Amino acid sequence: MSVSVRPLDLADPAQAAAWLDLLDHYARDPMGGGSGLSGYAQANLARELRDLPTFHGALAFDGENAVGLINCFAGFSTFAARPLLNIHDIVTRAGLRGRGVGQALLGWAETRARQLGCCKLTLEVLSNNRRALRSYEQAGFAPYVLDPAAGQALFLQKNLTED
Numbered sequence: 001m002s003v004s005v006r007p008l009d010l011a012d013p014a015q016a017a018a019w020l021d022l023l024d025h026y027a028r029d030p031m032g033g034g035s036g037l038s039g040y041a042q043a044n045l046a047r048e049l050r051d052l053p054t055f056h057g058a059l060a061f062d063g064e065n066a067v068g069l070i071n072c073f074a075g076f077s078t079f080a081a082r083p084l085l086n087i088h089d090i091v092t093r094a095g096l097r098g099r100g101v102g103q104a105l106l107g108w109a110e111t112r113a114r115q116l117g118c119c120k121l122t123l124e125v126l127s128n129n130r131r132a133l134r135s136y137e138q139a140g141f142a143p144y145v146l147d148p149a150a151g152q153a154l155f156l157q158k159n160l161t162e163d
Contacts, residue, residue: 001062001099005108008057008069010050018066019059020046026069026091031129056085056116058108060092060101068092070105072112077119085113087123090132097131106139124155 010016020042026032037045049055054075060068071089076082087109092101113121123141125132144153 001096001101003060003062003067003099003101003104005058005060005104008059010046010057015059015066016046019057019069022059022066022069022091022093023071023089025093026089029094031126031132032091056109056112058105058112060105062096062101067096068101068105070109072109074116074118075122080119082119083116084120084122085109085116085118087121090123102132102135103139106135110139 008015008019010019020037023045024037024042028034028036049057049071054073056072056074058070059066060070069089069091070087072085072087075084075086077084087106090102090105092099092105109121121141122144123136125136145151146153
């Protein structure tokens with residue numbers, strides 16, 4: 001497999017369709033929630049992200065076939081007083097995992113973060129996603145710990161529904 005990674009152009013209908021298909025593929029996986037993207041997300045996501053200046057994404061290709069994606073968002077580290085880049089989604093099509101697609105996408109994100117002057121890359125992962133954890137460790141990621149006595153940081157959420 002020969003993997004190339006290209007910055008995502010959501011204004012290109014072919015790229016947007018391939019990207020949305022891969023993201024839905026991920027959302028249907030148990031590690032992505034298992035239910036697929038909502039109709040609302042499918043209809044609006046590419047348009048919403050296309051002009052969002054904090055969004056940075058890429059597609060991984062094997063030839064002309066899109067086989068993976070990475071979605072990142074710029075943030076800011078108050079402790080470092082510098083920007084950071086958060087990897088929000090990283091997807092490799094099932095059946096092609098373990099062939100370097102994820103590592104190529106993580107490499108793209110690191111290069112992009114350095115171009116943006118970021119102090120670090122961040123991401124969250126489900127604790128039982130052992131394959132992803134090994135991949136992230138291989139790429140140099142480690143649990144977020146400020147002081148070992150205080151423990152490892154946890155990722156929490158609170159859903160906000162419309163009333």
